[in-house]
Amino acid sequence: AQSVSQHNHHVILSxxxxxxxxxxxxxxxxxxxxxxxxxxxxxxxxxxxxFSGDPLVKGIKGFEAEFIKSKFSFNLRKPSVQxxxxxxxxxxxxxxxxxxxxIFGAGTRLFVKA
Amino acid sequence: GAVxxxxxxxxxxxxxxxxxxxxxxxxxxATTMFWYRQFPKKSLMLMATSNEGSKATYxxxxxxxxxxxxxxxxxxxxxxxxxxxxxxxxxxxxxxxRQGGYEQYFGPGTRLTVT
Numbered sequence: 001a002q003s004v005s006q007h008n009h010h011v012i013l014s015x016x017x018x019x020x021x022x023x024x025x026x027x028x029x030x031x032x033x034x035x036x037x038x039x040x041x042x043x044x045x046x047x048x049x050x051f052s053g054d055p056l057v058k059g060i061k062g063f064e065a066e067f068i069k070s071k072f073s074f075n076l077r078k079p080s081v082q083x084x085x086x087x088x089x090x091x092x093x094x095x096x097x098x099x100x101x102x103i104f105g106a107g108t109r110l111f112v113k114a
Numbered sequence: 115g116a117v118x119x120x121x122x123x124x125x126x127x128x129x130x131x132x133x134x135x136x137x138x139x140x141x142x143x144a145t146t147m148f149w150y151r152q153f154p155k156k157s158l159m160l161m162a163t164s165n166e167g168s169k170a171t172y173x174x175x176x177x178x179x180x181x182x183x184x185x186x187x188x189x190x191x192x193x194x195x196x197x198x199x200x201x202x203x204x205x206x207x208x209x210x211x212r213q214g215g216y217e218q219y220f221g222p223g224t225r226l227t228v229t
Contacts, residue, residue: 032216043222044158044207051216090157094218100146100211102218106157 002027004093006105013081014113021076021108023091033074034092034102035065044090050074061085083114116142118210120221127198128229134194135224137208143188144210148218149181152205164191188213198228 007022025031035047048059055067065076074091088109094102117140127133137147145166150158162178164170164185172178180202182194191210195202205225209218 034217036220044209044220046217049217094216100216101160101163102148102209103160104158 002093002095002101002103004091004103004105006089006091006108008108009106011108011110012113013110015083016080017112019076019078019081019085019110021089021091021110023074023076023105024072025074025091025093025103026072027093027095028072029095031093031095033065033067034094035059035063035074035076036090036092036104037087038090038107039087047076047089081110081112083112086110086112116210116212116219118144118208118219118221120206120208120224122224123222124225124227126227126229129199130197132194132196133198133226134192135206135208135226137191137193137210137221139189139210139212139219142210142212142219144191145188145213146211147185147191148209148211149183149191149193150207150209152207152223158207161193195226198226200228202226203228 003026005024033050036044037047048057050057050067058064063078088107090107091105119138121136147164149161161176162170162172164183166185170183185191207223209220
């Protein structure tokens with residue numbers, strides 16, 4: 001079965017530290033990849049997405065992610081986090097063959113200390 | 115931008131009653147809408163996929179008679195939790211897929227509490 005794994009469930013960083021959140025998926029076909037963010041009390045927002053082309057994707061708020069097909073990975077990065085980045089981050093994968101379905105990872109809760 | 119709304123944002127109901135949650139795509143047409151359930155400190159669990167004008171496709175383990183989904187138009191899908199139990203208390207989130215697109219737009223969620 002298709003699955004998405006996020007390696008870190010909780011991450012605590014100080015401001016200005018660098019961030020990398022791991023995401024691996026199990027599906028071998030052509031996929032679309034997403035990172036969503038959920039700030040406290042708010043709904044899911046799209047951070048960035050990869051459909052095709054340059055495997056290094058830049059999103060909003062200084063986030064980027066790199067698609068490495070050989071590793072089935074789509075890790076999220078930010079060089080210098082801010083207190084306002086405190087949120088929960090979800091990696092998601094979908095495909096549009098055999099029915100459209102998005103599978104979400106378990107989420108990583110990031111807390112940035114001021 | 116693509117905006118998806120949900121109504122109500124919060125609802126409290128008594129055991130045994132039914133509650134309806136609406137999901138609307140405000141500025142685009144959505145042939146497909148999805149209903150998710152989010153447990154505390156957990157990820158989103160896909161409950162069902164609804165296509166306009168046809169029956170919803172439910173995920174394994176989701177009771178279709180308990181969670182009734184209707185997608186009557188290209189901008190509206192509803193989820194009705196029938197004969198609610200306290201264990202149905204959760205955060206329900208809908209999302210909509212723009213016609214011809216691959217990106218889902220999420221609603222703000224509805225917190226259901228069954229007493």
